Amino acid sequence: MIYKQAVRVFSAVFVLIGLLVLVVTLANGGGPASVGVLMGVAFLAVGVGRLWVGARMER
Amino acid sequence: MAQRIPRDESLSRVHGVGALFSAAYGNVGSSIYYALGVTAAFALGLTPVAFVISGLIFAATAATYAEATVMYPEAGGSSSFARHAFNEMVSFIAAWGQMLNYTITVAISAFFVPHYLAVFWPWLGSSPGDVVGGAVLIVGLALINIRGTEESAKLNLILAVADLATQVVLVGIGLALVFSPQVLVDNIHLGVAPTWSDFALGIAVGMIAYTGIETISNMAEEAKDAARTIPRSVGLTVVAVLGLYLLIPIVALSAMPVTENAAGHFTTALGSTFADDPILGIVENLGLSSVPTEILRYYVGVLAAVILLIATNAGLIGVSRLTYSMGQHRQLPEALRQVHPKYRTPYIAILIFAAIAIVTLLPGKTDFLATMYSFGAMLSFTIAHVALIQLRRKQRDVERTWKAPLNIRAFGFDVPLVAVFGGLGTFGAWIVVMALNPRTLIVGTGWMVLGVVVYVLYRRNQKLPLTETVKVVTPEPLGVEEVEYRSVLVGFEDDESFSPEMVATAIKLASKRRRGIHVHSMLTVPTNLPLDAEMPEQEEAAQRMIEEARLIGGQRVTGHVARVRPGQAGYSISEEAELIKAAAIVIGLRYRAGVPLYDKTLQTVLGERPCRVIVVSDPTSSPVAVPTEAVVEVTG
Numbered sequence: 111m112i113y114k115q116a117v118r119v120f121s122a123v124f125v126l127i128g129l130l131v132l133v134v135t136l137a138n139g140g141g142p143a144s145v146g147v148l149m150g151v152a153f154l155a156v157g158v159g160r161l162w163v164g165a166r167m168e169r
Numbered sequence: 170m171a172q173r174i175p176r177d178e179s180l181s182r183v184h185g186v187g188a189l190f191s192a193a194y195g196n197v198g199s200s201i202y203y204a205l206g207v208t209a210a211f212a213l214g215l216t217p218v219a220f221v222i223s224g225l226i227f228a229a230t231a232a233t234y235a236e237a238t239v240m241y242p243e244a245g246g247s248s249s250f251a252r253h254a255f256n257e258m259v260s261f262i263a264a265w266g267q268m269l270n271y272t273i274t275v276a277i278s279a280f281f282v283p284h285y286l287a288v289f290w291p292w293l294g295s296s297p298g299d300v301v302g303g304a305v306l307i308v309g310l311a312l313i314n315i316r317g318t319e320e321s322a323k324l325n326l327i328l329a330v331a332d333l334a335t336q337v338v339l340v341g342i343g344l345a346l347v348f349s350p351q352v353l354v355d356n357i358h359l360g361v362a363p364t365w366s367d368f369a370l371g372i373a374v375g376m377i378a379y380t381g382i383e384t385i386s387n388m389a390e391e392a393k394d395a396a397r398t399i400p401r402s403v404g405l406t407v408v409a410v411l412g413l414y415l416l417i418p419i420v421a422l423s424a425m426p427v428t429e430n431a432a433g434h435f436t437t438a439l440g441s442t443f444a445d446d447p448i449l450g451i452v453e454n455l456g457l458s459s460v461p462t463e464i465l466r467y468y469v470g471v472l473a474a475v476i477l478l479i480a481t482n483a484g485l486i487g488v489s490r491l492t493y494s495m496g497q498h499r500q501l502p503e504a505l506r507q508v509h510p511k512y513r514t515p516y517i518a519i520l521i522f523a524a525i526a527i528v529t530l531l532p533g534k535t536d537f538l539a540t541m542y543s544f545g546a547m548l549s550f551t552i553a554h555v556a557l558i559q560l561r562r563k564q565r566d567v568e569r570t571w572k573a574p575l576n577i578r579a580f581g582f583d584v585p586l587v588a589v590f591g592g593l594g595t596f597g598a599w600i601v602v603m604a605l606n607p608r609t610l611i612v613g614t615g616w617m618v619l620g621v622v623v624y625v626l627y628r629r630n631q632k633l634p635l636t637e638t639v640k641v642v643t644p645e646p647l648g649v650e651e652v653e654y655r656s657v658l659v660g661f662e663d664d665e666s667f668s669p670e671m672v673a674t675a676i677k678l679a680s681k682r683r684r685g686i687h688v689h690s691m692l693t694v695p696t697n698l699p700l701d702a703e704m705p706e707q708e709e710a711a712q713r714m715i716e717e718a719r720l721i722g723g724q725r726v727t728g729h730v731a732r733v734r735p736g737q738a739g740y741s742i743s744e745e746a747e748l749i750k751a752a753a754i755v756i757g758l759r760y761r762a763g764v765p766l767y768d769k770t771l772q773t774v775l776g777e778r779p780c781r782v783i784v785v786s787d788p789t790s791s792p793v794a795v796p797t798e799a800v801v802e803v804t805g
Contacts, residue, residue: 130600137365
């Protein structure tokens with residue numbers, strides 16, 4: 111139970127970090143191929159992906 | 170003869186649409202006195218657009234609050250919705266975010282009071298006058314709130330009407346004298362002034378202008394016909410606020426246009442010179458002659474200061490209520506929610522959060538306060554939106570007396586589009602506030618992490634589950650209503666078990682905090698022993714009854730152990746009642762094999778009847794369950 115909750119929390123934190131990195135990059139004029147955007151998307155994908163996998167396993 | 174006093178009706182369902190609207194508008198309408206300048210500093214010429222976008226998010230949030238509040242008319246707002254939709258942990262996160270809101274409301278409102286009072290005392294308009302003035306105000310109000318204060322519905326109504334009328338008059342004068350569509354268009358330099366990131370931040374910060382919608386939710390328990398009055402009052406507030414918050418920035422930016430300085434920076438006096446008193450800025454730039462301008466300045470200065478003072482106090486009352494609510498749900502450690510022995514207010518929490526409010530205003534940075542507020546509010550609102558969607562999903566078959574408009578059938582339930590739109594808006598604003606303000610990100614995240622760590626440690630320490638709701642149980646008094654008694658005597662004999670219902674009934678009867686409750690715990694000494702014979706075990710058991718009563722009733726419960734001979738308990742109770750001039754006696758009804766037993770003690774007390782006698786039927790004290798609970802009142 112604790113493991114599952116920890117996974118959820120850390121996945122949400124990854125999503126949050128991804129979004130923050132994306133917004134900061136875009137606000138500072140970063141283009142679609144900039145490192146910030148790529149990092150942000152990567153964090154976002156990892157977080158969302160882990161949440162999705164967790165949800166599927168529960169079903 | 171016992172004195173009958175009308176019961177305190179403060180929690181009766183008495184508020185109609187007018188009262189709810191005035192309370193909500195009083196709270197939301199006060200925000201413009203500080204939000205306009207802060208938002209204009211970021212959004213410049215696009216301030217009206219920023220207010221429209223944040224206003225639409227506000228309208229969606231208001232609809233979400235209306236539906237969830239009608240479903241659960243109880244104090245707590247997003248924290249309460251999250252409890253019903255998810256679990257106690259999410260509810261705590263929402264509540265802790267709200268606590269941040271209340272604390273920052275206290276800080277930001279108090280900080281702006283001196284700025285508006287500067288029309289009389291100019292030294293209050295700049296540092297350190299504003300910081301010291303704000304801090305002194307918070308200390309004063311905290312002390313008043315520790316002594317206990319009540320919001321005056323009448324004063325709220327008068328101020329809300331005065332506020333609304335003043336804003337309408339200012340807008341009317343402004344539209345007639347300074348409104349210029351051309352100036353408004355010239356104010357905008359897309360992508361330059363403001364930059365897109367500043368505009369996004371302007372929208373997020375603009376949301377602070379719409380704070381206060383929780384007020385209606387917190388008053389829901391006192392709302393008359395909640396299903397009708399809450400949506401109507403929310404609707405009225407939304408219409409009034411959206412209309413005025415579109416027009417006020419238009420007038421303000423017509424009166425104080427965006428200009429480019431020598432260094433090439435774009436600025437407006439609304440977001441610089443008058444950032445700390447924007448409504449006074451409008452008054453001074455309306456183009457009126459000197460005498461009407463001076464009169465209007467003093468009037469707006471006083472009105473704004475009073476409204477912000479009330480908002481500061483409302484923030485402290487919010488801290489108090491939220492502490493109580495969180496305490497009831499075992500979300501806060503006892504030390505934090507400790508109640509003052511005399512005034513019955515959560516004085517530790519008030520002092521701590523007032524101190525935090527003072528610390529946050531010490532740097533005198535309004536943009537920091539605004540973004541911190543936005544951080545807490547957006548988190549809280551986002552949880553409210555998601556909770557509504559979850560409630561629709563979880564309770565898809567439950568009939569709702571009021572439903573937010575714009576729904577679409579998907580995933581097997583009616584998805585509320587306002588909650589989806591509102592949730593995306595508030596979540597986006599939350600992300601923007603954090604991403605563009607590293608200081609807010611650090612302090613806000615620190616606040617939330619601190620809260621969650623304390624919550625987890627406290628729950629673990631108390632051996633309570635993290636996600637399940639555990640509520641402090643207060644025994645319900647048994648149907649005693651309408652009258653209140655001065656002091657109440659509760660009589661316990663040593664051969665009966667302690668009855669929490671009897672104490673709860675006495676508390677209900679003596680509900681005002683001044684009234685005393687005296688526990689007369691009797692120890693029967695057999696006739697073959699002297700009256701002062703040593704009976705340590707029995708003495709301890711009798712004393713324990715007093716202590717148990719104190720656990721329920723707190724400091725106002727007093728008591729003593731009385732030694733009596735067999736068959737004399739009734740006389741002892743009557744004598745004690747006369748001695749302490751008790752206005753009522755609470756005594757338990759015993760049962761034998763499920764049949765009420767009018768024993769000698771009861772017969773004697775009823776025969777002597779020195780005052781009113783309340784006989785409490787407590788089924789738990791009987792080995793055989795009794796189908797009904799009752800209170801029998803015998804008039805003396």
